[in-house]
Amino acid sequence: MNMDEVTEGVEKLDFHHPYTPYDVQEEFMNAAYNVLERGEGQIGILESPTGTGKSLSLICAALTWLRNHKRSRFENSVAEAAKEFKDEPDWIVNQMLKKKREEILKQWEEREARLKKIRAKEKFLEERGAKRRRLEDGNTRRHKNDVDDEDEWLLDQDDDTSQGDDNPSGYSKETRALMGKLGLGTLHGNQEGEEDVSKNEVKIYYTSRTHSQLTQFISELRRPTFPPSLPDSLLEEDSNTESEGIRHLPLSSRQRLCINPSVSRLGSLPAINDRCTELQQSKTKDKCQFVPNADNLNLTHQFRDNALATLPDIEDLFELGKKLQVCPYYASRTAVPGAEVITLPYPLLLQKTARDALGIELEGNVVIIDEAHNIMDAVANVYASAISLSELKRARQMLGVYVKRFGKKLKGENRVMVAQVARVIDGLRDWLDNALGLKNEQGIVDPNVLLKSKGIDQINMYKLIQYIQDSKLAYKIEGYVAQAESQAADDGTATTTSRSSPVLHTLLSFLVSLNNLSSEGRIFYQKVSPDDIKLSYLLLSPTHAFSSVASSARAVILAGGTMSPFEDYTAHLFPDLAEDKITTVSCGHVIPPSNLCVCTLSSPGPKAVEFEFSFQKRSDKSMINQLGLAILNICTVVPDGVVVFFPSYGYLDEVVAAWSEASTGQPKSQALWDRLQVKKAVFRETKGGSSDEVLEQYTEAILSTDNDKTSNKATSNPKRNGALLLSVVGGKMSEGINFSDRLGRCVVVVGLPYPNINSADWKARLEYIESTTLKRLIATRPRPEALAAAKQAARDFYENACMRAVNQSIGRAIRHRGDYAAIVLVDRRFATERIRLKLPGWIRGGLAEGGQTQNQGLGQMMGKLSGFFRDKRTSAANAS
Structure with missing residues (x-):
């Protein structure tokens, strides 16, 4: 579905964005809203570059739709109920409808008043943005040695006890039947604080890869405000009700939420799960005192109300449970019915046993998967062993x-x-x-x-x-x-x-x-x-593993900064879904075109051998030497930080070794490695090494550099001009690291990092894709044509995996509207149309702005880079 179809029929909406949104943000929010509004079984694959406010746009679109949907659903239910009882006396129907409105409004007002009181108290005690987990008692915290963000969430099945609803009383059998048909069956006394007004309402399940990404999303969730979820007809007499707080709940594993010292100190998640369930068995003498039960029901309800009132993160839930002396892991489930937005990491959503353990029901609800460029790998990792x-x-x-x-x-x-x-x-x-x-x-x-x-x-x-x-x-x-x-x-x-x-x-x-x-x-x-x-x-x-999510949810949105190329998601996550059910959108960047310079470097010069860093050719010493000279030239004209991404750790080691050798007939001091260190402080990522330490040193080297760029004109100036970081595509620096402003004025990608096609796992993957594609196509196409299409599907999957990794590395630079950077793609294959079409739209736009992309040499590239940064220095000087 193209962008015209996405926006068709969507009126100009107020998304309640806390700032004035950019055009690309409006485009993104309209696309997300449209996917949710179109109804059951819709899929949205949405790309918006990092630095364009993607998370906030997702929040504003999804919450605006949810509040509108709630209002519309309530009004429609009342109208349909009235039609169904057209043969009943008007006074009975009107009385019942009036009572329904009054009781829903009363419950809504009581809930909002209760939550508002809690919010006021929390704000008085401590500013929400400053709240973080305190480490005063090491025994009541999870083990200090954090395990991997993706592995720590995996859960065993737990037994859940669900509470039945009481029946309303005080009415005759006939009246109760009428009330049931009108949807009044559950609107009774609220002695235990049940969230009846929110029961069975649509929820938004938001998931991302790591704990830190979820925490960042929650901080964004605290920025906007949204109107109430009830129709204006119910609220018109209450002028003080202008907004309704977002009811959010984060879900996590016992490892992050357990407050029982004898359990949490075990460290291992499987051991924590086993010990926790063991302490709940009736035969156990030392049963866990924190598990919610009839004796601490009031504390459990306090936990629920505080959670829904304060937009907590996982650390806040842990502290709240410790304060109330009730288990956050189990008590958080009581807040699920009243929550509008539930955040959780990938494995808790993607694994059915984990969803069942937490009581997560996807039917009729919305699923938003952020950082979805690695969703296929995430699904595989959840089921790997x-x-x-x-x-x-x-x-x-x-x-x-x-x-x-x-x-x-x-x-x-x-x-x-x-x-x-x-x-x-x-x-x-x-x-x-x-x-x-x-x-x-x-x-x-x-x-x-x-x-x-x-x-x-x-x-x-x-x-x-x-x-x-x-x-x-x-x-x-x-x-x-x-x-x-x-x-x-x-x-x-x-x-x-x-x-x-x-x-x-x-x-x-x-x-x-x-x-x-x-x-x-x-x-x-x-x-x-x-x-x-x-x-x-x-x-x-x-x-198959993802089908339980896609088939259950009302709508699924896959969002990311670098989703291109899109074909894999439709081919391997939703292969049987009709085209009109899938919306794909690639938004541009918020930066002006003048803030981006994209170059492809195909060869060192007109008569030189082309750069092609394929596995067969990349060890050529002459080409490695020419690459070093190109990067040396880039370091001469680019101020501050330059980040270079190589295809693998092994090849990075090979290149550094070659650069460290003295050139033929030249003294040792003329080795390329030494010449690079004269231009910039040089750092490199190592396999298994500490990325945090390298990043800290790299940042310090840049920020300690004199910011007077006029000193950079003379290439013979011995003063270092910032820093150079040599990294690896798919390594720790290629995802989640923010090289904004001076930290990333230029990103260089060397070659295409294709996976090892001779490895057993990739051979098996490609054979599987080829065989399943052939099986699907053979019924509708001649065998030779189907076989050719199946082989092409496997090749596309292989190439797309490579390009997703490239695009993720490119996305490390340009993180906000005022940022600027150059992107240099070093390999002749980047200039081919097939590869160029797999780059994000905003990068392709930068290539088009640059004019010629075929056979671009070092001289052309250096002229383009020099002009770009000269203009930026001039603009900065004029602004000052």
Whole structure:
């Protein structure tokens, strides 16, 4: 669907943006609003460059639509109810409708008054923007060593208890029937503070990749204000009701929300989950005192009301639970019915077991996925699992320690199941021991062959998994071994065995994957060292896993700063969806064209060899040397910060080694590496190194540079002109890092970072895409044509993965309207139409502004860069 169709029929709306929105923001908000308004099964794929206020635009569009939808839905329900009872006496119908309006308004006013009082108190105690988690008690906080943002959210299923609704009383049977038809069945006394006025209303589920991105979204959520969700006809007599606070609730894992010291200090999320559920069992003497129950119902309601009143983040919920002495993880669920916006990380939304555990219902609700450029990888990561030979050895050793202590007490099913766990470990370990002798470093594993090892295929894997989960076997073994090793260390009798780690939980995750194998998944082996090897499960396609989200929600919006190219989302997330159900929009940037300079560098000069950093050609020493000279020239004319992205860590190491060598016939001081360091302070990202430390040093080197750009005219000036950062596409610097203003005056992308097509996982991915595409097309096309289209679909997927990574790196520069930067794409292939069409629209616009894109040489590029930054210096001088 094109942009004209997106905006057609959408009147000029007030999106209640806290600032005057730019044209591109209006375009984005109209597109998002239209997707939500069009109804069931709509998909929006929306791209708006980083720095254009995307999050705030999403908030304003979605909340404006939600409030309008609530008002419209209420008015329509009343009108339809009146029509249904046209044969009833008018006075009965009018009385019932009047009562319905009055009771809804009363409940709405009582709720708003209650929340308003809480907001006033919170504001008095502490300014909301300054509230952050306090670290006064290390034992009541989660473990200091944070795990990965994507992995820490994964949850086991929990049992949820839902409370039934009471029936209204005081009316005759006939009257109750009429009230039920009019929607008055639940409008009764509100002794327990139920959010009846919000019950069953549409909710917005907003998800992003990391905890920090969600926190940033919540800070944006606090900026705008929106009108009430009730029709004007109900509010016209109340002139004081001009706005209604946003009711927001963040959801998270126990690891971030548990306030029980004996549980939270376990550190490992699986161990925390197991211990938490164990402490809720009736046979447990030391039941958790913080879990909501009949005795602390009032505190639970206080928690709910405070959460809905204050736009909290996860840290605020943790502190609130600690203050009220009620579990934030469970108490937050009581706020779900009354919430309008619920924020949660990817895995809590994408994994059905996690949604079920938290009571999340997507049916009829809106899903907004931000930073959606990596949604396909996120789906795969949620369902991925792995186990290594060293972990299996450790698991077997831990099991032996446990059985030595408790073996005689194991009876019946426990004895049988523990023996089966040992047999599974031995079988997987035996297969991996043999696989160490395989010639290839990695490959696909036949699950049938794997399961024959030690006769694992004779075990009922489903029953075994259920036993491990229900008995908390992994938690008990790991907990006991940790305690035993701790005591041994205190007694000085500790052996050389490694400290306790959740390897049995890791094994359980792999067994679950092994038991749920489908045509979309594969098992791989990969050697990680001369004496260690691992098995891993990978989801080849996100289609089936994501379908439960796409088919349930009223509408799904995928939003990101660099969504281009779009084809993969439609082909692999929604392959069977009609075209009229999908809206794609790519917005421009908020900066004026004069603030962007885009160049493609195809060759060093007219007669020189072209730059092509393909795997076969990129090791050419002459080309590497010419690349260094080009970057040296760029550093001469570009002030402050220059960030260069390479295809991989290995190639970055190779280039730095080549630049560090002295040129033929030149003294050592003339090595390119030394010449670069004369121009700028040089920093580089290393695999496994600390990106924070490198970024801090890079920033300090730039900000400490004299800001008088007139000193940059002479290339022989020994004074360093800012800093140069050498990084990697897909590395830590290529996503989530803000190179705004002086930190990123120029971003250089070297080559196209195609994934390793010879790796086992990429071979399997491309074969799967080709086979499934062929299967889909063969019924409607001749076989040769269908086969060609299937092969092209696989090639497009491979190339799109590369270009998404490039586009994400480009997006590190230009972060606000007043920012300016140059983008240099070094490779002849960037000038081809096929690749150029996969760049974001605002970058393509910059290329068009620059005129010639084919065979652009170093001289042309340097002239363009020099003129661009000269104009910026002149503008800055005139402004001062």
